[in-house]
Amino acid sequence: MAVERLLFLSIGLPSWSTVWAVVIFLLVMAAFYAKRRSIFVEYCNRIPGPPAPWPLIGNAMEFPFNSDDMFRFLIDYLDEWRVKHPILRFWAGPFPIFMIYTAEAAEALLASNKLIDKCREYQYLHPWLNTGLLTSSGPKWHLRRKMLTPAFHFKILEDFIDIFNEQSRVLVQKLVTCPQVTSRQGFNIFPFVARCTLDIICDTAMGRHIDAQSHDNSDYVQAVSTISRIIQTRQARPWLQLELLFNLTQLSRDQKKCLQILHGFTNRVIQERKAEHRAQKANTQPPKDVSDHDTLLTKKPRLAFLDLLINASCDGEFLSDEDIREEVDTFMFEGHDTTAAAVSWCLHLIGSDRRVQDRLSEELYRVFGDSDRPVTMNDLLHLKYLECCIKEALRLYPSVPMLGRTLSQNVTLHGYVLPAGTTVALVSYALHRDPTHFPDPERFDPDRFQPENTRGRHPYCYVPFSAGPRNCIGQKFAMMEEKVVLATVLRHFDFESLDKREEMVLLGELVLRPRDGVNVRLIPKSVSISNDSLTSFII
Numbered sequence: 001m002a003v004e005r006l007l008f009l010s011i012g013l014p015s016w017s018t019v020w021a022v023v024i025f026l027l028v029m030a031a032f033y034a035k036r037r038s039i040f041v042e043y044c045n046r047i048p049g050p051p052a053p054w055p056l057i058g059n060a061m062e063f064p065f066n067s068d069d070m071f072r073f074l075i076d077y078l079d080e081w082r083v084k085h086p087i088l089r090f091w092a093g094p095f096p097i098f099m100i101y102t103a104e105a106a107e108a109l110l111a112s113n114k115l116i117d118k119c120r121e122y123q124y125l126h127p128w129l130n131t132g133l134l135t136s137s138g139p140k141w142h143l144r145r146k147m148l149t150p151a152f153h154f155k156i157l158e159d160f161i162d163i164f165n166e167q168s169r170v171l172v173q174k175l176v177t178c179p180q181v182t183s184r185q186g187f188n189i190f191p192f193v194a195r196c197t198l199d200i201i202c203d204t205a206m207g208r209h210i211d212a213q214s215h216d217n218s219d220y221v222q223a224v225s226t227i228s229r230i231i232q233t234r235q236a237r238p239w240l241q242l243e244l245l246f247n248l249t250q251l252s253r254d255q256k257k258c259l260q261i262l263h264g265f266t267n268r269v270i271q272e273r274k275a276e277h278r279a280q281k282a283n284t285q286p287p288k289d290v291s292d293h294d295t296l297l298t299k300k301p302r303l304a305f306l307d308l309l310i311n312a313s314c315d316g317e318f319l320s321d322e323d324i325r326e327e328v329d330t331f332m333f334e335g336h337d338t339t340a341a342a343v344s345w346c347l348h349l350i351g352s353d354r355r356v357q358d359r360l361s362e363e364l365y366r367v368f369g370d371s372d373r374p375v376t377m378n379d380l381l382h383l384k385y386l387e388c389c390i391k392e393a394l395r396l397y398p399s400v401p402m403l404g405r406t407l408s409q410n411v412t413l414h415g416y417v418l419p420a421g422t423t424v425a426l427v428s429y430a431l432h433r434d435p436t437h438f439p440d441p442e443r444f445d446p447d448r449f450q451p452e453n454t455r456g457r458h459p460y461c462y463v464p465f466s467a468g469p470r471n472c473i474g475q476k477f478a479m480m481e482e483k484v485v486l487a488t489v490l491r492h493f494d495f496e497s498l499d500k501r502e503e504m505v506l507l508g509e510l511v512l513r514p515r516d517g518v519n520v521r522l523i524p525k526s527v528s529i530s531n532d533s534l535t536s537f538i539i
Helices: 002-010 016-044 067-081 103-110 120-129 138-152 154-159 161-176 190-206 219-236 250-282 292-297 305-313 321-334 337-351 354-368 377-382 384-396 475-490 531-538
Strands: 087-092 095-100 403-406 411-413 416-418 423-426 493-497 506-508 512-514 519-524
Touching: 067 087, 067 506, 095 103, 103 411, 103 423, 120 219, 120 250, 120 321, 120 403, 138 154, 138 305, 154 161, 154 475, 161 190, 161 475, 190 219, 190 250, 190 305, 190 321, 190 337, 190 475, 219 250, 250 305, 250 321, 305 321, 337 354, 337 384, 337 475, 337 493, 337 512, 337 519, 354 377, 354 384, 354 475, 354 493, 377 475, 384 475, 475 493
Parallel strands: 095 423
Antiparallel strands: 087 095, 403 423, 411 416, 493 519, 506 512
């Protein structure tokens, strides 16, 4: 034994007693962890949910392998479960996820000033968005929210209506010249709307035209589409959530290419706009040959969100170029697909109900007559039934079908205590179909949102833009945009939806979208958009 000890010491290795001490320590720690884990699992299993027969897999084997069937499976499961229980517990591998779908639970989660941390699934947005307003938490989120709220002031949003009109009219022109429209055949309108909303958000967020509606094969357009699919794929496939395995895949290489394009474009625009700001500061005095009257008539340049961020940065003192980029990229992400989905679903529902479409046509005629003039802010106030249609479409098909939080403390919901550190998913798609608040919930009925029908309704039974302190900062922007786009399109076309709702396959990814698009048939109305009018907007 003495020889062995001398041998260990001579070659710098620990003695046997030290090795055994380490082994015993590790065994004790493993036993302690196993005990704590056992208590945690038993505690979580007290909350209603299906049994999880596999410790490391959880309920994963119960889910369909085909991702196209995943969302429908979840919704069908919830429809059956909610009859008896107000909450559902699933095990996603070793992690518990608690799904809620009642107004009371939604209020407890969303109204809290403490439960503001986004769940772990949002981390797959970090390579693109870093920790901007959508994904940040704590002091950074509070500071950014306070700083960015003025960017959505009514007077600033009013400046963007010209962009909404301009790109909506381009959309109409694209539809007018579409071969399927001229031949009155059916076609998928979703890509047309998505390119329109992408043009709008690029112009409003960065002050740059990318002409996605005319150049749908541009690098930037393709990069946005590709990275969105990569993020959705990672969220749906557990093995790709491990960085080590993800980095070995083609998806990782594709993501790096997309990030070079997306970040490269945003960085370039930031530097260009900052150079423009410096030039304006250096030449603040008007030319001497310009009269005061002419100066007063000079139109104030429209500011994009990027300009507001640059002004707030104080030459990098408060916001670095990377800080500005992550917020601009966040606007790009949140203001593109979500709005495209909302407009497309609304068109599908309107095209499925002749009575609703006739009432909309009457309202649009009262406001615009036979003219093809642009939509004004005053017009938006009078398009009340159109607003009801948008809200009802968002009830049936919320752009974000579920949202998640990581609990920073124990929370009691419906008498069950959910432990800190776990994930709670609010399934707004199911929440909006609670018959307690929305009788005959599958029926498309815009009158649900007439003022006399909303009185006394629970404030958290309908949350298409989330609610509470982390509600969507751009919801007014989105509603304005959707009203302008829909009003412009519906003034020029009658719609006929070609898909039955019950037969459409829904993909509940980052955004709720139909797998096979929104297929419609358009019939042009007598109102036509003039080239002179369109040119005046583009100029």
